[in-house]
Amino acid sequence: MAEVIKMPLLSDTMKEGTVAKWHKKVGDSVKNGDLLAEIETDKATMDFEAPGNGVVLYINGGDGATIPVGELMIIIGKAGEDVSALLSSAKTEEPSAPVQKNTEAEVQQVVAPVKSETVQPVVNMAPAPVVPSEKQPVSEEDRLKASPLAKAMAKDKGIDISSINGSGEGGRIVKRDVENYQPVVKEEVAKVVAPTVSAGDFDEVATSQMRKTIARRLTESKNGAPHFYLTMAVSMDKIMEVRKQLNELSSVKISFNDIIIKACAIALRQNPKVNSSWLGDKIRYNHQINIGMAVAIEDGLIVPVIRNADAKGMSVIASETKVLAEKARNRELQPADWEGNTFTISNLGMFGIEEFTAIINPPDACILAVGGIIEQPVVKNGEIVVGNIMKVTLSCDHRVVDGALGSQFLVTLKGLLEEPMKMLI
Numbered sequence: 001m002a003e004v005i006k007m008p009l010l011s012d013t014m015k016e017g018t019v020a021k022w023h024k025k026v027g028d029s030v031k032n033g034d035l036l037a038e039i040e041t042d043k044a045t046m047d048f049e050a051p052g053n054g055v056v057l058y059i060n061g062g063d064g065a066t067i068p069v070g071e072l073m074i075i076i077g078k079a080g081e082d083v084s085a086l087l088s089s090a091k092t093e094e095p096s097a098p099v100q101k102n103t104e105a106e107v108q109q110v111v112a113p114v115k116s117e118t119v120q121p122v123v124n125m126a127p128a129p130v131v132p133s134e135k136q137p138v139s140e141e142d143r144l145k146a147s148p149l150a151k152a153m154a155k156d157k158g159i160d161i162s163s164i165n166g167s168g169e170g171g172r173i174v175k176r177d178v179e180n181y182q183p184v185v186k187e188e189v190a191k192v193v194a195p196t197v198s199a200g201d202f203d204e205v206a207t208s209q210m211r212k213t214i215a216r217r218l219t220e221s222k223n224g225a226p227h228f229y230l231t232m233a234v235s236m237d238k239i240m241e242v243r244k245q246l247n248e249l250s251s252v253k254i255s256f257n258d259i260i261i262k263a264c265a266i267a268l269r270q271n272p273k274v275n276s277s278w279l280g281d282k283i284r285y286n287h288q289i290n291i292g293m294a295v296a297i298e299d300g301l302i303v304p305v306i307r308n309a310d311a312k313g314m315s316v317i318a319s320e321t322k323v324l325a326e327k328a329r330n331r332e333l334q335p336a337d338w339e340g341n342t343f344t345i346s347n348l349g350m351f352g353i354e355e356f357t358a359i360i361n362p363p364d365a366c367i368l369a370v371g372g373i374i375e376q377p378v379v380k381n382g383e384i385v386v387g388n389i390m391k392v393t394l395s396c397d398h399r400v401v402d403g404a405l406g407s408q409f410l411v412t413l414k415g416l417l418e419e420p421m422k423m424l425i
């Protein structure tokens with residue numbers, strides 16, 4: 001009997017997969033373990049192998065097809081076997097093309113619909129001329145119906161007294177009318193021709209599975225978790241000296257980020273409640289310290305994990321970060337490489353960013369945003385000298401971590417980075 005193979009769940013956050021490339025076509029014979037397709041998930045591109053022997057009887061879409069998890073992907077059975085009943089019962093989804101040019105109809109969905117020579121009214125913000133009130137035409141005789149004080153006040157204010165409606169007896173203009181006078185401004189309308197956009201001015205690229213997942217998870221995090229932020233400046237003078245000494249002894253180059261990972265791991269061990277996760281109806285306090293490090297790749301951002309970072313030396317951490325970063329850029333990470341983080345670090349210091357805030361990577365309770373090391377004047381022993389300062393900002397989920405707890409963590413981290421020998425104790 002023919003076997004229906006559905007889109008597998010290849011990561012804990014995967015909702016759908018994109019078939020980057022089919023390696024078999026309808027009519028091809030397959031054996032158990034043969035490569036059927038390359039599936040692009042939200043985290044990596046992974047090989048998908050045949051679970052048994054047979055002939056490919058049906059394929060759901062071509063290269064670039066996006067198929068939800070659990071939906072029909074491919075049918076394998078005996079040659080000539082009728083699969084119409086299986087197809088009618090299975091829920092299939094129309095494949096989406098990975099890249100396409102815009103048509104004129106699509107352009108109007110992306111930008112506000114405009115036509116050539118479209119005129120949109122705008123208010124001219126330049127001072128407009130004062131015009132007489134339309135309530136009551138004023139004649140030469142009426143102009144005389146004003147008290148001498150009202151006339152003098154209007155002259156001093158530069159107001160045409162004929163534009164003021166009098167509230168006194170017989171429409172006489174009095175002091176209060178001048179004081180309360182508000183000029184009537186006529187809005188001038190200018191013609192503005194909106195530029196037209198032709199289909200050839202841009203390309204549209206289908207959203208990758210990774211970008212879709214980033215958008216969904218970070219939107220849920222930002223909207224669902226009550227973020228608050230704590231920023232602290234850290235002196236990196238001693239760390240810069242220690243790093244030079246470490247690199248003279250280490251077989252692998254140790255970066256500032258490697259040192260920060262180690263320092264965070266130790267600070268989490270000393271402040272264990274920060275190493276926690278929000279699970280809705282309960283809070284999980286993690287015993288393992290698994291540091292996720294945000295890595296920028298072409299399609300977005302991925303967070304491989306350094307496990308048990310508090311128990312590893314800096315050379316080991318440095319080796320692991322380099323291997324994981326390279327695998328991430330080549331989209332070779334496996335689920336074991338990115339699952340299980342309990343705390344995340346996002347470092348943009350290498351791009352010259354001095355300070356920023358990061359969105360929490362759920363279900364973590366915190367993420368640390370690390371800026372660059374900047375030379376700036378500081379006060380030491382009563383004198384102004386040049387110091388190397390790095391700013392770190394801790395984003396906290398207020399449902400789990402309160403301000404005092406987050407502050408204690410930063411104080412511990414600052415102490416470790418400013419006195420590196422503490423990391424050896």
